[in-house]
Amino acid sequence: MVNIFMTNYIGKSIPRKDAFDKVSGAAVYAFDIDNIPDMLFCKFLTSPHAHARIVSIDTSSAEKIPGVAAIATGKDWPVKIGLYAGDRDILAVEKVVWIGQPVVAVAAQTEEIAERALEAIEIEYEILPAILDPVAAKDSNEILVHEKMAEYGHSSAFNPVPGTNIANLFKLRKGNIKDGFSKADLVIENTFRMPQVAHAYLEPIVSIGHYCSDGTIEVWSSAQSPFTVRYLLGVTFAVPISNITVYTPYIGGGFGGKAGLNFEPLVVLLSRKAGNRPIKLRLTREENFRSAPIRVGMMAHIKTGVTSDGRITAEEIEYIWDSGAFADYAVNVGRAAGYVSIGPYDIDNIKSDSYTIYTNKPYATAFRGFGHMELHWVIERQRDFTANKIGMDPVVFRKSNTLKPGKSVTANQDRLREDAGSIDQCLDKVWIDLRENLSKTSPEKPWFFRGIGIAGFMKGPAQPPNSASSAYVKFSEDGGILVSVGTSEMGQGTITSLAQIAAEELGLPIEKVKIMGDRDTDRDAYTWQTVGSRSLFMDGNAVRDACKDAKGQIFEIASQVLRVPSEDLILKNELIFPKGEKWKHLSLAELVMGYMYPTGESIGGPIIGRGKYIAKMTMLDPETGAGKPTIFETFGAQGVEIKINALTGEITIKRLVSAFDIGKAINPELCKSQIIGGGVMALSIAMNEQLQYNEEGNLLNPNLVDYVISRAADIPEEFVSYLIENPQEDGPYGARGIGELTMLGVPAAIGNAIFNAISVQINDLPLSPEKVWSEIQQQRPELLASLKQKIFED
Amino acid sequence: MKKQITLTVNDKIHEILIKSNETLLDILRNHLRITSVKAACWQGDCGLCTILLEGVPIKSCLVLAYEADNKRVITVEGLSIEGSVSKLQESFINNGAVQCGFCTSAFLLMGHYLLKQGKPLERKEIEHLLNGIICRCTGYKQIIDSILAVSSISSE
Numbered sequence: 001m002v003n004i005f006m007t008n009y010i011g012k013s014i015p016r017k018d019a020f021d022k023v024s025g026a027a028v029y030a031f032d033i034d035n036i037p038d039m040l041f042c043k044f045l046t047s048p049h050a051h052a053r054i055v056s057i058d059t060s061s062a063e064k065i066p067g068v069a070a071i072a073t074g075k076d077w078p079v080k081i082g083l084y085a086g087d088r089d090i091l092a093v094e095k096v097v098w099i100g101q102p103v104v105a106v107a108a109q110t111e112e113i114a115e116r117a118l119e120a121i122e123i124e125y126e127i128l129p130a131i132l133d134p135v136a137a138k139d140s141n142e143i144l145v146h147e148k149m150a151e152y153g154h155s156s157a158f159n160p161v162p163g164t165n166i167a168n169l170f171k172l173r174k175g176n177i178k179d180g181f182s183k184a185d186l187v188i189e190n191t192f193r194m195p196q197v198a199h200a201y202l203e204p205i206v207s208i209g210h211y212c213s214d215g216t217i218e219v220w221s222s223a224q225s226p227f228t229v230r231y232l233l234g235v236t237f238a239v240p241i242s243n244i245t246v247y248t249p250y251i252g253g254g255f256g257g258k259a260g261l262n263f264e265p266l267v268v269l270l271s272r273k274a275g276n277r278p279i280k281l282r283l284t285r286e287e288n289f290r291s292a293p294i295r296v297g298m299m300a301h302i303k304t305g306v307t308s309d310g311r312i313t314a315e316e317i318e319y320i321w322d323s324g325a326f327a328d329y330a331v332n333v334g335r336a337a338g339y340v341s342i343g344p345y346d347i348d349n350i351k352s353d354s355y356t357i358y359t360n361k362p363y364a365t366a367f368r369g370f371g372h373m374e375l376h377w378v379i380e381r382q383r384d385f386t387a388n389k390i391g392m393d394p395v396v397f398r399k400s401n402t403l404k405p406g407k408s409v410t411a412n413q414d415r416l417r418e419d420a421g422s423i424d425q426c427l428d429k430v431w432i433d434l435r436e437n438l439s440k441t442s443p444e445k446p447w448f449f450r451g452i453g454i455a456g457f458m459k460g461p462a463q464p465p466n467s468a469s470s471a472y473v474k475f476s477e478d479g480g481i482l483v484s485v486g487t488s489e490m491g492q493g494t495i496t497s498l499a500q501i502a503a504e505e506l507g508l509p510i511e512k513v514k515i516m517g518d519r520d521t522d523r524d525a526y527t528w529q530t531v532g533s534r535s536l537f538m539d540g541n542a543v544r545d546a547c548k549d550a551k552g553q554i555f556e557i558a559s560q561v562l563r564v565p566s567e568d569l570i571l572k573n574e575l576i577f578p579k580g581e582k583w584k585h586l587s588l589a590e591l592v593m594g595y596m597y598p599t600g601e602s603i604g605g606p607i608i609g610r611g612k613y614i615a616k617m618t619m620l621d622p623e624t625g626a627g628k629p630t631i632f633e634t635f636g637a638q639g640v641e642i643k644i645n646a647l648t649g650e651i652t653i654k655r656l657v658s659a660f661d662i663g664k665a666i667n668p669e670l671c672k673s674q675i676i677g678g679g680v681m682a683l684s685i686a687m688n689e690q691l692q693y694n695e696e697g698n699l700l701n702p703n704l705v706d707y708v709i710s711r712a713a714d715i716p717e718e719f720v721s722y723l724i725e726n727p728q729e730d731g732p733y734g735a736r737g738i739g740e741l742t743m744l745g746v747p748a749a750i751g752n753a754i755f756n757a758i759s760v761q762i763n764d765l766p767l768s769p770e771k772v773w774s775e776i777q778q779q780r781p782e783l784l785a786s787l788k789q790k791i792f793e794d
Numbered sequence: 795m796k797k798q799i800t801l802t803v804n805d806k807i808h809e810i811l812i813k814s815n816e817t818l819l820d821i822l823r824n825h826l827r828i829t830s831v832k833a834a835c836w837q838g839d840c841g842l843c844t845i846l847l848e849g850v851p852i853k854s855c856l857v858l859a860y861e862a863d864n865k866r867v868i869t870v871e872g873l874s875i876e877g878s879v880s881k882l883q884e885s886f887i888n889n890g891a892v893q894c895g896f897c898t899s900a901f902l903l904m905g906h907y908l909l910k911q912g913k914p915l916e917r918k919e920i921e922h923l924l925n926g927i928i929c930r931c932t933g934y935k936q937i938i939d940s941i942l943a944v945s946s947i948s949s950e
Contacts, residue, residue, distance in 0.1 A: 015887045022895030023883040023902060025830025025870040032829035202834045202842060202896040202930055252832070252896030253930050285835040491894030491931040673890045673936065680933030704839040704928060712924035712934040719935060 009500040010733050013669035014510055017496045018250065018489055018517045027250045027517070030206040030222040031282065039208070040069050042270055042281040043114035044105040045121055046291055047096035050130035050360035050697030051145070054095060054123065057104060062120040067109035070274035071117070074103070077269050081236050082328025083228065083260050085154040085167060087146060088363070090236075090265045095128065097145050097325035098360050099698050100290030105266055107274045111282075130360040132697050134322035135299055137165040137359045145325060145358035157464070158331045159622055165358040167327035170338030172352040172625035174411035180314025180349025184305025188386050192378045193764040194747075195690040196297040196322060199367055200709055203252020204288045209267030210278040211237075217244045218278075219264050224254040224488050225529035226519045232261040233268060248519040251490035255681075256366030257293060258490070259531045260329045289702035293365035294691060296333050296356075297322035298374040302382050305349075310392050310400045314349040315342050319375065321356045326363035331356045333364065336462035337371030339410055339620060339629045343379035344423040344458040345398075346407040352625075360697050366531055369743045372459045373682065377765060380455035380748035384755065394752070395431045398456055399424050409633065412626040416633075421661030421726045421736065426637035427456050429659035429722045434639045439654065446790045447647045450654075451757025454639035455745035460630025461532030461737065465617040469535075470525040471542040473502060473550045473609040479574050479588030480512035481550075483543060486527025487535035489517045492739050493670040494535045498543050500666055501732055505547030507572045508588075525610075533737025536666065537632060540732035541613035550609025557595050557604035558586055632728055634736045636660040638679070638745030640716070642753045646780075646787055649773025651750070653683060653715075659722035660741055664734035668723060671738055675721040678742025684710035686747035687767050758783070799863040803828065804872035812859040819843045819854040821862075822869065830870045830899045834928070841927030844900040845869050851907045853926070870899035873906055881947070882906055885940040893931035900927045905941040915945045 021027040059071045074093035080086040092103045104121050108114035131143040141164065146152070150162035158168045181187060208220040217239060223229045226246040234241035251258060267279045283292060298321055305314035319337060323330035338354030387397035403409065405418045434452045443450060461467075474482045483502045489495045499513045516524075525546075527539055554576060555566035562569070564578040577585035586595070594604040620627035641654040656679050665671045688708040692700045701707045727734025747765055754772065755761055760779045762771065776784065795814040800807065803826060810825050819836075822828045822845065832842040836855050843854040846868035873880045882905050885891070892898050901924065908915060908923060920938050929937065 016890075016892060018895065019887040019892045020879070022892045022898050023870075023879055023886050024874055025828075025899050027895050028829070029832075029896065031832070034824075034827075200930055202832070202840065202894070202928065204834060250895060252834075253894040255930070285837075285839075493893065669890050673893065673932065676933040676935050677893060677931050678933075680935075681930065703837070704835050709928055709930065710933075711928065712938065713918075713921040715921070715934050719933075 007504055009504045009510060010666055011664070011668065012500065013667055014496065014500060016493055017499050017515055021517060029203050029250050029252050030208065030220050030248070031203050031252065033208060033220055033249070036208065036278045039278045039280055040107040040109065040274055041111045041114055042105055042107050042267060042279050043111060043118055044102040045118045047092060047099055047101040047103055049096055049125055049127055050099050050132065051128040052096050052125035053128060054092060054103070055126050056124045058122040059104065062106065062117040065113065065117050065120060067113035068106060068117045069277065070107045070270055072105045072270050072273050076273065079236055080152055081232065081261060081265055082326070083232065084158060084331050085160065085328050086152050087167070088326040088328050090269055096125070098362055099696070100362055101325065102266065102291055105270055107270045107279045130697055131165065132359055132361055132693065134297065134320050134357040134359050137357050138320055138355055140165060145360060157335065157619060166355055167323055167358055168331035168334050168356040170335045170354040170625065171623060172338055172341050172350055172411040173623065175349035177314055177316055177349050177351040181305040183307065183313040185308040186389060187303060187305050188382070188389060189303045190382055190385060190763060192300050192381060194298045194374050194377055195765065196361065196364065197295045197685050197689045198289060198691060198707060199255045199257030199295065200704065200707065201253030201255055201257055204283040204285060205258065205262055205292050206282045207263045207267045208278055208280045209264060209271045211268050211272035211276055213276045215239065215243060217268055219268065220247045220249070221264050222251055222258055223248050223262065223264070224251060224258045224490055224531065226488065226521050227486055227526055228529050229261055229264050230521045233264060236265045237268065246521045248488055250517050251488055254490040255368045256370065256531065259366040259529060262292060285704060286702045289707065290362065290699055294324070294362050295367035296330050296364040296371065300378045302378055304382055304386055306386050306390060308390055310390060310397045312345065312347050312401045315347050317341050317352040319354040321354070321371070322359055322361065323356050324359055324361040324363035327356050327358060329366055330364040332462055333366070333371040337375045339412065339625050340372060340375060340458065342410055343376055344403045344456055344635055345401045346403045347401065350411045361693060362699065368678065368681070368740050370462050370532065370740065372457065373744050373747060376455060376457040376744050377747045380457070380745065381751050381763065384752040385761070394454060395427050398427055402456070411624065412620065412629065414628040419727065419729045420633055421635045421663060421728065423456050423458060423635040425724050426635050426659040426661055427454065429724065430454055430637040430639040430657045433657045433720055434641060437655065438641065443643060447645060447787045449644050449646060449757040450641065451644065451753040452639060452641045453749045453752025453756055454637060455748035455752065456637045457744040458633045458635045459741055459744060460633045461534035463528060463532055463534060463615060465615060465619060467528040468612065468614040469527040469538040469542040470612045471539060471546040472525050473546045475592035475607045477589065477593055479592055480514065481506065481508065483513060483515045484523065484525045485515070485539045485543060486519065486525050487539045488519050488530040490530065492674065497536055497666040497670060498540060501540055501543050502547050505544055506551060508574060533634065533739045533741065536735055537731050537737050538613045538615070540735065542611045544732050545611025545613065546609040547611070549611055550607050553607050553609065554591055557591050560603060561586060561595055632731065632736050634660060634662060634738060634741050636741045636745065638749050640749045640753050642750060642757060644754060644757050644772070646758060646776055646783060649769035649771070649776060651687065651767065651772065655718045655720065656716045657720040658742065659724055660738055661724040661726055662738045663728040663731050663736040664725050665723045666733060666735055671723055672721050674739050675742045676719050678739065679719065679746060680710055680715055682743035682746035686750050686765060690766050797860060799859060801862055802866040804868060814860060816859045817855050818857040818859050818862045821859045822854060822867070828869050828871065832896055832899060842897055842900045844903050844927060846903055846907060851904050868903065870902050873902060882909065882940065882944050885943045889936045889940040889943060891932060891936040891940040897927060897929045901929065901937050908941060909944055915942060917942060
């Protein structure tokens with residue numbers, strides 16, 4: 001019985017299935033597809049105004065330019081599109097709502113001709129007052145980004161407020177907030193902000209649309225969620241979904257920015273207008289910054305009541321999410337952050353309102369962390385503030401309030417499972433490591449200060465309650481398999497882990513498990529979307545289910561051939577044999593296409609296993625948020641040791657320490673790759689990134705120099721990653737998701753470390769040198785005076 | 795204005811008719827269809843179009859095709875040994891330096907160049923030399939590790 005816990009592939013760091021394609025240069029992205037016969041190229045003209053009525057569009061001279069095949073305006077197909085809320089135009093119809101919104105699109109023989117055609121188009125606008133600040137927009141009845149909100153369709157999970165700029169209001173209520181504050185010895189209030197940021201995936205958005213003359217639609221796109229693109233195209237063009245095929249090759253990074261429906265409807269619309277010729281749209285970097293969706297901005301006001309011995313009695317929060325001009329996806333950011341409002345804590349009295357707000361800025365969509373990096377910037381900074389005020393160790397204080405099994409997850413009645421994993425273990429791992437390894441020497445100059453900071457967090461996949469995944473496993477003659485799943489490979493590595501699961505279940509060498517890096521909605525098994533760190537859990541369960549189904553079919557045949565009950569059979573190393581009688585084996589290759597007896601009589605037939613998984617969740621009560629919002633929570637903690645130059649505000653990160661309770665690391669190296677990659681992305685966002693607008697709402701930094709992304713020399717000196725494995729019983733081999741979690745604690749940990757180092761509280765991201773420097777000027781003038789003295793002495 | 799240039803790419807000689815405003819990146823991707831050469835900004839910011847021109851890494855979006863006349867170009871295909879991959883490519887695979895893969899060719903070519911210098915490499919030095927290329931997925935650490943790993947093998 002020793003062997004029973006031995007696995008061949010689970011917990012093993014096998015190299016990525018897609019690595020060879022990628023190091024050899026053979027991997028194909030939508031960006032690379034240029035060889036579709038008869039293809040035309042698309043360029044679009046964008047709005048120069050943040051808010052204006054379209055008076056007239058004159059395309060007559062542009063149409064006469066040789067090589068121009070079609071010109072489309074919003075009036076060609078004035079339907080509203082969107083995933084959760086139908087609020088978005090394909091091309092602006094009556095008015096423009098942000099600088100960068102596509103208004104007219106041209107299909108032409110070359111991109112150059114299309115650009116020339118754009119120059120010949122005349123548009124007359126009547127400028128309207130714009131609203132850029134989400135706080136002002138929330139309370140404005142005069143300037144409305146969407147006057148016709150009442151006419152828009154939306155999923156029943158959302159509560160838009162027509163006549164305002166509120167795209168969604170999510171309410172969370174628990175206990176009695178007044179009573180809670182009356183029990184507190186101390187009430188602490190703060191306001192925190194985070195600006196809109198860009199995904200800056202390196203492959204720009206590319207979409208190719210082909211509205212075929214037989215009424216079918218083909219799309220090639222840099223999209224994370226081909227099945228959602230297919231579904232929404234069907235809705236948009238009133239075409240049966242089975243007439244639509246979406247192909248997604250390898251994706252050059254997505255991070256949520258390619259999760260929803262982007263420019264696919266535009267190229268399909270143009271293709272229909274251009275006599276059914278395929279149309280390719282490839283955004284330039286500037287177009288990608290100005291016209292493609294971005295991450296929400298956030299403003300939050302928080303009020304926490306605490307007893308002097310460290311028990312949080314009440315918490316009241318208002319989150320305002322700046323979703324820009326559309327909220328077709330970001331309504332769910334506000335909702336997901338709303339139901340997790342207070343982070344991984346157990347508080348008896350909660351009142352939280354989470355507003356997704358329209359403004360006249362680029363529109364927001366999903367982005368790795370989905371509101372949770374922002375909310376933990378609020379919560380985990382507030383925890384440190386509070387611990388400091390009552391004089392407690394920040395981790396001791398947190399642990400007196402963290403969520404334990406049996407307690408309700410945030411405010412709703414959903415109880416935390418016994419096998420849910422442990423936030424306390426994550427906090428302990430990180431805090432002990434940070435303190436034990438704290439730099440012993442004092443910094444080289446008196447104006448350098450060291451500090452450590454920690455943040456805990458949790459997140460589950462934000463998805464609809466009927467989100468589902470499927471998989472099929474198809475054998476070839478030699479006993480090898482093709483595993484088909486719907487989840488996309490955009491860098492995260494899930495397909496490799498899914499192949500490991502299949503190899504493990506079917507006793508196959510990993511080399512005999514084929515899993516494609518591209519997706520084809522006709523060929524592949526369905527999954528809802530590739531988002532929310534849901535794929536390993538959901539598609540992983542589906543793959544396991546499909547393998548079990550295939551194994552059942554194999555055993556059924558083998559049981560007849562070997563005359564042994566199928567429950568007594570073992571499948572191992574590509575052999576099927578009765579327990580304890582390995583010599584009586586059949587090979588997989590002998591069975592998987594049907595078994596032939598020596599007489600020629602044959603039984604069985606080609607094996608295809610099918611598997612599925614569906615989320616187990618509920619809708620949430622609109623007044624209290626009660627219900628079951630997620631299929632699992634992953635808990636984690638991150639901490640940093642920093643060095644800060646008080647004279648310049650520059651921060652260097654010495655160590656980034658992370659711990660995640662992921663249940664089971666199917667492939668530990670892939671987990672660590674996510675932790676390092678997500679950690680650096682979060683550091684970059686925390687310390688540098690910000691989309692900056694002028695007073696008219698014009699984006700000032702639409703390129704990769706002015707929009708600063710971390711480079712190789714900016715990374716921490718040391719990364720430490722702990723994988724804690726308290727298994728989740730319904731996860732594949734106990735696994736929970738990790739990809740998004742790797743960003744969530746970094747900004748708050750740095751903010752807390754700054755306070756630890758130099759007693760300066762900074763509430764607004766990013767923690768750029770100029771901001772840190774100016775806060776030191778304001779909060780610690782006496783420190784600067786004494787340091788200036790020391791410079792002269794130095 | 796069209797002009798014919800001669801370009802040697804991965805040891806193969808090509809004669810190509812170019813327009814005067816075309817860049818080396820345009821030629822490699824559009825004329826020769828070498829799609830391993832990526833681009834993400836077309837203005838020298840991201841470094842993804844890095845190739846070796848006369849053995850030296852350059853951003854091919856910043857070089858006019860005309861300037862590359864009679865010169866030798868190496869792309870990532872030129873690093874592979876027939877039917878297999880080079881030590882550096884293998885190191886990228888084994889050290890987890892690949893995620894979405896869109897920047898991988900550029901880092902491999904830059905790494906190959908650094909290793910070719912035949913000097914022992916320090917981590918800090920590699921970090922600074924890689925600063926011209928953006929990766930949004932990996933956090934760079936494993937890319938640096940991969941180059942260091944080959945550097946330490948070859949110096950043994």
